Amino acid sequence: MLSKNQLKNISKLSTKKNRQESGLFLAEGEKLVYELLDSGWKANKILSTVPIQKINHTRIDSNQMKKISHLASASKILGVFHIPKYDSNxxxxxxxxxxxxxxxxxxxxxxxxxxxxxxxxxxxxxxxxxxxxxxxxxxxxxxxxxxxxxxxxxxxxxxxxxxxxxxxxxxxxxxxxxxxxxxxxxxxxxxxxxxxxxxxxxxxxxxxxxxxxxxxxxxxxxxxxxxxxxxxxxxxxxx
Amino acid sequence: MLSKNQLKNISKLSTKKNRQESGLFLAEGEKLVYELLDSGWKANKILSTVPIQKINHTRIDSNQMKKISHLASASKILGVFHIPKYDSNxxxxxxxxxxxxxxxxxxxxxxxxxxxxxxxxxxxxxxxxxxxxxxxxxxxxxxxxxxxxxxxxxxxxxxxxxxxxxxxxxxxxxxxxxxxxxxxxxxxxxxxxxxxxxxxxxxxxxxxxxxxxxxxxxxxxxxxxxxxxxxxxxxxxxx
Structure with missing residues (x-):
């Protein structure tokens, strides 16, 4: 489970300011989360309303998921990922x-x-x-x-x-x-x-x-x- | 002004069923409405919250416009147009x-x-x-x-x-x-x-x-x- 405060901090990642300050962003849905993980992106937290094999995750209930989701119908998995640092030259x-x-x-x-x-x-x-x-x-x-x-x-x-x-x-x-x-x-x-x-x-x-x-x-x-x-x-x- | 019933009928044009039954559809915003009129499309009603020159229209207030608009911020002009009949061969x-x-x-x-x-x-x-x-x-x-x-x-x-x-x-x-x-x-x-x-x-x-x-x-x-x-x-x- 996540505390109210933790959920609030995840919700806050909807704004650019909070993403930049925390260095984190959100990705929702199985396909997207797995694609990021497979490509080596570093997750800060993986939240799920269902059990997932082989991935370190935190179970939350669907009401909590609804609160942090940005989709019309919340998916089962949401990842909080670290924003990568690139060589921009x-x-x-x-x-x-x-x-x-x-x-x-x-x-x-x-x-x-x-x-x-x-x-x-x-x-x-x-x-x-x-x-x-x-x-x-x-x-x-x-x-x-x-x-x-x-x-x-x-x-x-x-x-x-x-x-x-x-x-x-x-x-x-x-x-x-x-x-x-x-x-x-x-x-x-x-x-x-x-x-x-x-x-x-x-x-x-x-x-x-x-x-x-x-x-x-x-x-x-x-x-x-x-x-x-x-x-x-x-x-x-x-x- | 438009009656409550007239407004309700215009709102109903958001569904395909009602558009097909009435043969009417909605177009919002000055540019779009004028482009349809210029291209010879037949208007059933032009509704406006501001006076318009040379176009037969009905004045409504901005609250009424908000009720029938499908845009995040309602525009000043909304046209109810006849769905044209084409040769589809x-x-x-x-x-x-x-x-x-x-x-x-x-x-x-x-x-x-x-x-x-x-x-x-x-x-x-x-x-x-x-x-x-x-x-x-x-x-x-x-x-x-x-x-x-x-x-x-x-x-x-x-x-x-x-x-x-x-x-x-x-x-x-x-x-x-x-x-x-x-x-x-x-x-x-x-x-x-x-x-x-x-x-x-x-x-x-x-x-x-x-x-x-x-x-x-x-x-x-x-x-x-x-x-x-x-x-x-x-x-x-x-x-």
Whole structure:
């Protein structure tokens, strides 16, 4: 069993401030918890309403689980994990990476992390004002991909200024992405749906690319940032 | 002002049954309502908490608006629109169209409608067990694209059996989509994330295509249906 105080401390991990202070985050559901454990992530506590074999855990009842769960229907297992510390120096990272400028929606962030995992992208760089990847909604919507994609919160401007590989920005006024031949190493910068990429960043990026619209100017004005990332990464990772 | 009974009838449009019986659906927010009106959609009622120029509307107060709104923060304008009647015969439709088998998530459906709009797809075919495109959550997440993309609820098996153009199915075991050269006219069938495309349908489709994963078998098992549609449509609409 857990004390009221312990439960309260776990509930508090819903806010970024408390996650940063404690260095802990929440992951719910069997699949996600096991995937994190299998990938070597260090658990602070595993809580369960049912007995689990071979895993050190604390039994709680379903009412306690409901109190700490962020899901519409609480799952049987919840893990409190340590937030890992990564080497965030881009010069140490190989291949093509994605950069997010001010992407605030947890669902989009989760979908993008999952997408990175699909394409084997191991490093995702996020501006400080992007949503925290250890936000419970983000963690859940990655469907386990958070275990394999490293999210680095860095100063994007410095990252781009120091980058020795080509940097691409997805904008509405660039060259058609169909005409680009992408290198093996590089960065693709995506902006938020509402604001796009900030002007300060755009000034530093030479390669602007666009997904041409076929709606002859009378239709939809932009694509969701996760959708646009998917289309561009499909092309970037063309064998 | 509206009577209690009128408000109640508008609230009822949150369910598919009541939308089908009344032939009406809801659209909220200035941008969406104007886009539907501009595209010639017939309004049954426009309700507003503020005066609007040149549009026949009924003033309501913000408490009434809150009662009928489906948004976290109610907007100033809500339109009750007539559900249009389309010609759903695929033989009459040109170009490449998307087919959804059992796609249940409103957010995914909305994103896919928006994506269709971007690529100029005018007809989207959905199985009867897919989420209703006039569900308020779907309507809102299309960001206005519902005004331009016709969603047809049809028997998908019959559609495919009678289709005279090539039909593609997105599966996890098909040929790499990078190796396909797609025709100008055709159908792309996408299944639900949890169940994929039903076996009965798959048996009728010769061309199975896959988005190759780069995570060497240890990572994410599937992509979100909207994300996978985006990647494939990017290639299908390559100029």
């Amino acid at each position: 881009h010069q140490d990272h190989q291949g093509f990476s994605l950069v997010l400028d001010n992407v605030a929606d947890p669902g989009n962030m989760g979908t993008i992390i999952r997408l990175c995992d699909w394409f084997g992208i191991r490093n995702l760089y996020c501006s400080f004002n992007s949503v925290d990847c250890f936000n419970p909604k983000v963690v859940q919507s990655t469907m386990g991909s958070i275990a394999r994609v490293r999210c680095h919160y860095v100063d994007i401007l410095t990252l781009i200024e120091n980058c020795e590989t080509p940097v691409y920005a997805a904008t509405l006024d660039g060259n058609s992405y169909y005409n680009e031949s992408f290198p093996t190493h590089g960065l693709l910068v995506m902006g938020s749906e509402s604001h796009g990429i900030s002007d300060t960043l755009l000034e530093k990026i030479d390669n602007r690319i666009t997904i041409p619209s076929h709606n002859s100017g009378t239709g939809v004005e932009s694509l969701n940032v996760a959708i646009a990332s998917a289309i561009l990464l499909g092309e970037i990772f063309r064998p | 695929h033989q009459d439709h040109q170009g490449f169209s998307l087919v959804l088998d059992n796609v249940a998530d409103p957010g995914n459906m909305g994103t896919i409608i928006r994506l269709c709009d971007w690529f100029g797809i005018r007809n989207l075919y959905c199985s009867f067990n897919s989420v209703d495109c006039f569900n308020p959550k779907v309507v809102q997440s299309t960001m206005g694209s519902i005004a331009r993309v016709r969603c047809h609820y049809v028997d998908i098996l019959t559609l495919i059996e009678n289709c005279e153009t090539p039909v593609y199915a997105a599966t996890l075991d098909g040929n790499s989509y990078y190796n396909e050269s797609f025709p100008t006219h055709g159908l792309l069938v996408m299944g639900s994330e949890s169940h994929g495309i039903s076996d009965t349908l798959l048996e009728k489709i010769d061309n199975r295509i896959t988005i190759p994963s780069h995570n060497s078998g240890t990572g994410v098992e599937s992509l979100n249906v909207a994300i996978a549609s985006a990647i494939l449509l990017g290639e299908i609409f390559r100029p």
